[in-house]
Amino acid sequence: MFSHSVRAALLLSALSSSSLGALLQSADDAADQLTSTHYDYIIVGAGAAGGALANRLTEDGSTKVLLxxxxxxxxxxxxxExxxxxxxxxxxxxxxxxxxxPQEGLDNRSIAYARGKVLGGxxxxxxxxxxxAAQDDWNRFASVTGDDGWNWSNILSYAKKLEAFQNSPNVQNATSKFVANIHGTNGPVGAGLPQVSLPIDQIGLNAQQELSSEFKYNQDVNSGNMIGFSWTPFAIQDGARSNSARDYIQPALGRSNLDVLVNTQVTKVLQTGTDGNTPIxxxxxxxxxxxxxxYxxxxxxxxxxxxxxxxxxxxxxxxxxxxADQAKSLGIQSIVDLPDVGQNMQDHPLLTTNFQVSSNDTLDNLSLNTTFQAEQLALWTNNRTGDFTLGACNQWAWQRLADDDPIFKNVSDPSAGPTSPHFQLIFSDLFIAFSGGAFPSGHFLTLISNLYTPTTRGSLTLNSTDPFTYPIINPGLLNDENGFDIYTMRQALKAGRRFLAANAWKDWIISEFGESANATSDADIDAYIRKNALVVNHVSGTVAMGKSGDSSKGAGALNPDLSVKGVKGLRVVDASAFPHIPxxxxxxxxxxxxERAADLIKNSNSTASGSKSGSGNGAFTPSATLVSVFAPLVALVALLL
Ligand SMILES: Cc1cc2nc3c(=O)[nH]c(=O)nc-3n(C[C@H](O)[C@H](O)[C@H](O)COP(=O)(O)OP(=O)(O)OC[C@H]3O[C@@H](n4cnc5c(N)ncnc54)[C@H](O)[C@@H]3O)c2cc1C
Structure with missing residues (x-):
């Protein structure tokens, strides 16, 4: 979520310890194995989606998968970890x-855009x-695609199936902080509530009760209704990070039908033939x-x-x-004209504001006090306990604008429905900043206000035909003509300030700190937002699913079963498929x-086998496009044929 540094975290150097035996570390070294193996599925990218798919598809021992x-x-x-x-x-x-x-909505600033590049993505x-995400978000996916399978009532079984939600003995009063029977306990992905109580937890609860008409208590943010003040669940299990590598890929590596090839970049997908007029x-x-x-x-x-x-x-x-016009302008031969590929990009803008506090018992001590830091690190190393098991916050609030908010006179509500938030407020027990530079000494609380229903859409376009040149990434943050996004960011900050102005905080918070403290008028707040906002790193929607068949502009690039429109043999399963950012x-x-895609794929009869007109399966082959784009490398490739 945060794109820069929590100062206390800059402690350990990377200790590398790769230990996965069955991995293929290099395409060159594995060439013999790859040439002699016939894969049913080739999955590109081992992140959230790719890891989950690799595991689920190889549950059937007769299915051979390369990731x-x-x-x-x-x-x-x-x-x-x-x-x-x-x-x-x-x-x-x-x-x-x-x-x-450069983002027009952010005073023309270009911002860093993080994405994982390691097993687990x-x-x-x-x-x-x-x-x-809320039930209304999932129900909207169903209505946009015309596929009821994306409804909350259907995906809830997958949400439970993937979970190992822990009721950790270290979590105090856990039963009031989550609803046990809506969670799964036997799935691969470890999750649970923060194991360490913080002094601000009780103050936060008191503030919620004081302001309960605005900040309702929500016992479980994952019930389908996200609205209100709640405890923050994390993908942390037994004190360590849970990710798709540890939870999905590593357990599947023991299966003989999964090969995982790392340090290898896919540069394109290739047409191998046709089925009637449809490219395979x-x-x-x-x-x-x-x-x-x-290769x-x-x-x-x-x-x-x-x-x-x-x-x-x-x-x-x-x-x-x-x-097709973009392909033509770069001299790329078009296989299918799909105007929505690279369009519809969305992300959640993020804003931090800091508050100086009177207590010296905050998580700032993890950087201010080296003895405390060493003690906490020892707790983690020895028992996976202590403050190093924590994430960014223990509590937060997910809020909606009122139904009669004046903005809705001019803009129709972009949210999916009443269970889905317009914005999020995170209450962090330390100083957090994203701009780098020197940190102030002392103790702080950080309010992070994030917009969750952006109306803007950005895009991704190619810079070059070179796959190693990064594409042009324009998420279009806060660049809305209708004014909704900046307005809602402003309302989020104001709501956060109202929460922190509750009587419950009076002995804890001294005052708002730094530049934001002077931003009181709407114009000043907007200027502060545009100057300082960043992003939550949730980029979504760039190959969105829509209703079946129609591949015109705005209709989506994927069918509801995530197959790519206009071709056979190709699917997209990752966050780019969301038609609206959750x-x-x-x-x-x-x-x-x-998880649902794995079932769709398993049940699919649409196999694009090489028995149609096209090249044979499972073999290294040359390609015409390869020759034109990588002319200097042709000699090297030829050696492999
Ligand atoms: C800094 C940060 C903080 C975030 N915080 C949170 C959070 O707290 N909670 C939350 O729910 N979400 C968070 N997210 C978002 C969440 O992690 C993503 O939405 C999710 O991982 C998306 O899954 P994915 O499968 O679409 O892509 P990814 O998980 O990004 O996986 C894509 C994989 O594909 C690989 N890849 C890309 N191109 C190629 C290629 N050409 N050839 C081979 N491999 C390739 C990548 O290296 C990567 O491993 C955060 C993201 C970031 C970056």
Missing amino acids: IEAGSSDYNNTNI VPWLAPVLTHSQFDWNYTTT STSINYMIYTR VNAVQFTSGPNEKL NLTANKEVILSAGSIGTPQILLLSGIGP AAHTMVPTYILA
């Missing part, structure tokens, strides 16, 4: 380190916050690096792109699956999407 990941296998690096160290992972070797275009570098696209091209050999490999059944909301549209556009943290919605 290809651009990053390393180092998912059990200490900085990844220790929850409190999450902030050090952005800008690290595990981050693609993208940058956006962004689940290995994220902030582990665990939200399923069931092959991938991949390489170890910009100047390394290129082609065909799947018996399908290629599944799970490279995330940046990687997946980039691969499709490089392959000629996207807007008004929630997006990891669990992506897991849920992948």
Whole structure:
């Protein structure tokens, strides 16, 4: 969630400890194995979705799967495992380190855009916050796609199936903080509530009770109704990060029908033939690096792109699956004209404000007090307990604008419905900033106000035909013509200030601190937001699903079963498929999407086999496009044929 540093987290150097035996560490070294194996499915990207799919599809021992990941296998690096160290992972070797275009809505600032590049993808570098999204969000996916299978009533079984929700003995009064019977306990993904109580927890509860008409108590944010003040669940199990590498991929590696190839980037998908007039696209091209050999490999059944909301549209556009005019302008041969590929990009804008507090018992001590820091680290190392098991906050509030808010006279409500929030308020027990630079000494509370129903849409377009040149990423943050986004960010900050002005906080909070303290008029608040807002890193929607068949602009690039419109043998399963960004943290919605996708794929009869007119399966093959784009490397590739 946070894109820069919590100062206390800058403690440990990366301790590398790769230990997965059955992994293929390099395409070059594994060439013999790859050439001699026939894969039913090739999954591209080992993040939230790719990890879940690789596990579920290989439950059937007769199904052979290859999972290809651009990053390393180092998912059990200490900085990844220790929850409190999450902030050090952005800008690290595990981050693609993208940058956006100058954002008009952010005073033309370009901002860093994190994405995970390691087994587990962004689940290995994220902030582990665990939200399923509201029932109204899922019901809207069903209505946009015309597929009732995306309804809350159907996906709830997947939400439970994937969970191992812990009722940890370390969580005080746990029964009032979550609803046990709506959670799963036997699934792969570990989750639970914070194990350490903080002094501000009781103050937060008192403030909620004092202001209960505005901030209702919600016993479980994952019930389908997210609205209100609640306790924050995390994908943390027994004190350590839970991610798709640890929970889905590692357990499946013991199966002989899963191969995982890391340090390997897929550069495009390839057409292998036609079925009638429909192109069959069931092959991938991949390489170890910009100047390394290129390989082609065909799947018996399908290629599944799970490279995330940046990687997946980039691969499709490089392959000629996207807007035909864009392909033409770059000299890429178009396979199918799909105007929505790379469009519809959405993310959640984020804003921090700091409050100086009178107590010296805050999590700031993890950086201010080296003795305390060492004690806490020892607790984590020895027992997986203590403050290093914590995430960004223990409590938060998910709120809606009032139904009669004046903004709705001019703008129709962009939220999915009454169970879905317009904004989120996070209450963190320390100083958090994203701008870098020196931290003030002292003790703080940080309010993080985030917009969850952005009306703006951005885009991803190619910079070049070189797959190693990053695409042009424009999430269009706060660039709304109707004024809804900046208005709602302002209302979020005001609501957070109201919460922190409750009588309950009077002995704790001294005053708002720093530049924001002077932002009192609407104009000043808006200026502060535009100057300082960043992003929650939930990028979604760039290859959205829509109703079946129609591939015109705005109708979605995917069918409701996540197959790519206009071709056979190719599916997209990741956060790029959401037609609207879920008004929630997006990891669990992506897991849920992948869990259902696995069943859709297993039940699908639409196998794009090579018995149609096209090339044979499971073999390295040359391709015409490869020759034109990578002319200098042709000689190297030829050696492999
Ligand atoms: C810093 C940060 C903090 C976040 N905090 C939270 C949070 O607290 N809670 C929450 O719910 N969500 C959070 N998120 C968002 C959440 O992690 C993502 O929504 C989710 O992981 C998306 O899953 P995905 O499968 O679509 O993509 P990813 O998990 O990003 O996986 C995509 C994978 O594909 C690989 N890949 C990409 N291109 C290629 C290619 N060409 N060839 C081979 N492999 C490729 C990538 O390396 C990556 O491993 C955060 C994200 C970030 C970056």
